[in-house]
Amino acid sequence: DQQVKQNSPSLSVQEGRISILNCDYTNSMFDYFLWYKKYPAEGPTFLISISSIKDKNEDGRFTVFLNKSAKHLSLHIVPSQPGDSAVYFCAASPSYNSGGSNYKLTFGKGTLLTVNP
Amino acid sequence: DAGVIQSPRHEVTEMGQEVTLRCKPISGHDYLFWYRQTMMRGLELLIYFNNNVPIDDSGMPEDRFSAKMPNASFSTLKIQPSEPRDSAVYFCASSLWGRAVGQPQHFGDGTRLSIL
Numbered sequence: 001d002q003q004v005k006q007n008s009p010s011l012s013v014q015e016g017r018i019s020i021l022n023c024d025y026t027n028s029m030f031d032y033f034l035w036y037k038k039y040p041a042e043g044p045t046f047l048i049s050i051s052s053i054k055d056k057n058e059d060g061r062f063t064v065f066l067n068k069s070a071k072h073l074s075l076h077i078v079p080s081q082p083g084d085s086a087v088y089f090c091a092a093s094p095s096y097n098s099g100g101s102n103y104k105l106t107f108g109k110g111t112l113l114t115v116n117p
Numbered sequence: 118d119a120g121v122i123q124s125p126r127h128e129v130t131e132m133g134q135e136v137t138l139r140c141k142p143i144s145g146h147d148y149l150f151w152y153r154q155t156m157m158r159g160l161e162l163l164i165y166f167n168n169n170v171p172i173d174d175s176g177m178p179e180d181r182f183s184a185k186m187p188n189a190s191f192s193t194l195k196i197q198p199s200e201p202r203d204s205a206v207y208f209c210a211s212s213l214w215g216r217a218v219g220q221p222q223h224f225g226d227g228t229r230l231s232i233l
Contacts, residue, residue, distance in 0.1 A: 034221055036224075041226065042226050042227075043121070043208055043210075043224030043225050043226045043227055044160075044208070044224045045224070046221035046222070046223065049221060089160065104162055104165070104173065105150075105162065105222065106162075107159055107160040107161075108159070109159040110159065
C-alpha cells in the first residue's frame with residue numbers, strides 16, 4: 001500500500017504561470033515532509049521541507065502548504081520557468097519520537113512537470 | 118564541496134554474476150542510505166547506516182543483497198547472484214541528522230544496473 005501518493009503522473013504549464021503539485025499521505029505518524037526535484041540521469045535534489053507544526057513554508061519561488069487534517073500537501077512554484085521542468089517527488093517521515101525508524105523517508109512516485117516556453 | 122559520489126554510473130552484467138555498487142558519502146555526514154528506484158515501485162529504501170552501523174535493513178529484498186560500511190567514507194551494496202529483476206537505478210544518500218527535526222538527505226547520481 002502506498003503511504004505517499006502523487007496522483008498526477010504529469011503536469012504541463014506555461015512559463016510564468018503557477019505550477020501546483022499535489023501529494024497525499026495516509027500515515028498519521030508522518031510529521032515531516034520534503035519535496036525533491038530530479039533531472040534525468042541525476043539524483044534527487046532537496047528542494048523544500050515542512051514540519052507538521054507549520055502549515056506553510058516559503059523559499060523564493062517555492063512554497064509548500066500542509067493540510068494535516070486532510071493529510072495533503074502541495075508545492076507551488078511561482079512563476080514557473082522552463083528550468084523547473086523535472087520530476088518532483090514528495091517524501092515523508094514519522095516523528096522523531098514515534099518510536100519507529102524515524103529516519104526513513106517514504107517517497108511518492110513523482111510528478112513530471114513540464115514548463116513550456 | 119563534493120556531493121555523494123557513486124560508482125559505477127552504469128553496470129551491465131549477466132545473470133548470476135556478482136555486482137558491487139560503491140558510495141562515498143558527504144564528509145561529516147553520519148547517516149548513509151541505499152535506495153532502489155524502479156518504474157513499478159518508485160524509490161524504495163533498502164538499508165541505512167548510522168555511524169557505519171546498519172540500523173534498518175528491512176527494505177533489503179532478499180539474502181542475495183548485502184551492504185557494508187567499513188568506514189565513514191565508504192559503503193558498498195552487493196548483489197550475489199544477480200538476477201534480471203534486480204535491474205534498476207540504485208541511489209546512495211547521506212545526511213547529517215543532528216536535531217529532532219530532520220535534515221534533508223543528499224543523493225548521489227545513482228548507478229543504473231542492467232542484468233541480462
